[in-house]
Amino acid sequence: MIGDLSRRAIHERELMDDPDADLDMLERTYRRFAIVNAVVSRRRRVYRREIRPRVARNSPVRVLDIGSGGADMARAIVHWAHRDGASVDVTALDLDPRAVSWARANDTGDAVHHRCASSSALADAGEKFDVVLSNHLLHHLDETDRAALLADSERLVAPGGVALHCDIERSRLAYASYDLGTALFARTVLAGSFIRADGLTSIRRSYTAAELVAVAPPGWHVERTFPARLALRHEQPA
Numbered sequence: 001m002i003g004d005l006s007r008r009a010i011h012e013r014e015l016m017d018d019p020d021a022d023l024d025m026l027e028r029t030y031r032r033f034a035i036v037n038a039v040v041s042r043r044r045r046v047y048r049r050e051i052r053p054r055v056a057r058n059s060p061v062r063v064l065d066i067g068s069g070g071a072d073m074a075r076a077i078v079h080w081a082h083r084d085g086a087s088v089d090v091t092a093l094d095l096d097p098r099a100v101s102w103a104r105a106n107d108t109g110d111a112v113h114h115r116c117a118s119s120s121a122l123a124d125a126g127e128k129f130d131v132v133l134s135n136h137l138l139h140h141l142d143e144t145d146r147a148a149l150l151a152d153s154e155r156l157v158a159p160g161g162v163a164l165h166c167d168i169e170r171s172r173l174a175y176a177s178y179d180l181g182t183a184l185f186a187r188t189v190l191a192g193s194f195i196r197a198d199g200l201t202s203i204r205r206s207y208t209a210a211e212l213v214a215v216a217p218p219g220w221h222v223e224r225t226f227p228a229r230l231a232l233r234h235e236q237p238a
């Protein structure tokens with residue numbers, strides 16, 4: 001049953017956020033993020049539109065993925081950039097040490113910098129990136145943390161750079177499609193992970209385009225893309 005999707009279910013917690021979550025299930029969830037993101041997150045589009053055009057001859061494009069989870073986006077960016085002969089310097093950042101240890105242990109290359117810290121710590125240290133990204137992070141955050149993330153992002157983006165926070169758009173169609181799609185794989189590929197349960201909670205917690213527009217600070221714009229994607233975007237003047 002789809003239930004009431006007329007407002008954000010901000011009081012529903014995702015199972016993976018429980019500090020006592022079963023570690024095997026959590027690690028299987030990090031592993032499976034790569035499949036989910038390959039299907040729904042338009043990662044390649046983000047690379048083509050935001051990163052590749054910023055490739056310069058002499059210096060690598062500095063990319064920060066905030067709330068990187070299993071860091072599949074960071075690894076994919078490195079892979080595509082190497083294939084294009086483009087130089088990138090990619091940092092995968094997550095607050096949760098369980099995510100960072102898993103991502104570090106399951107990264108076969110040494111090109112991604114895996115860091116366990118908050119975006120505020122990096123911004124306070126004056127670090128700068130050409131592209132600041134997140135995927136499926138906005139819906140996790142309460143009002144205070146969302147405002148902090150966006151303020152940090154503005155501080156972290158170098159002149160001429162961009163911040164892009166991508167997430168799901170809440171709708172009955174998105175919920176029903178995810179419900180059906182994941183039910184088909186619940187006993188096989190997704191078994192023993194939080195992907196199905198947390199994905200449905202994520203959709204209930206996520207924004208509609210109008211809700212995101214209403215909370216976007218000045219200088220931030222909302223973009224909608226298929227399938228059921230929203231992005232909050234900020235461009236730093238050069």
Ligand SMILES: C[S@@+](CC[C@H](N)C(=O)[O-])C[C@H]1O[C@@H](n2cnc3c(N)ncnc32)[C@H](O)[C@@H]1O
Pocket residue numbers: 033034037066067068069070071093094095096099117118119134135136137140145
């Ligand atoms: C649903 S996961 C998304 C992971 C990954 N971006 C993806 O798309 O598969 C959200 C991640 O954000 C992390 N997170 C939540 N709040 C955060 C914050 N304020 N700063 C950095 N990471 C955060 C969580 O620890 C979790 O690993």
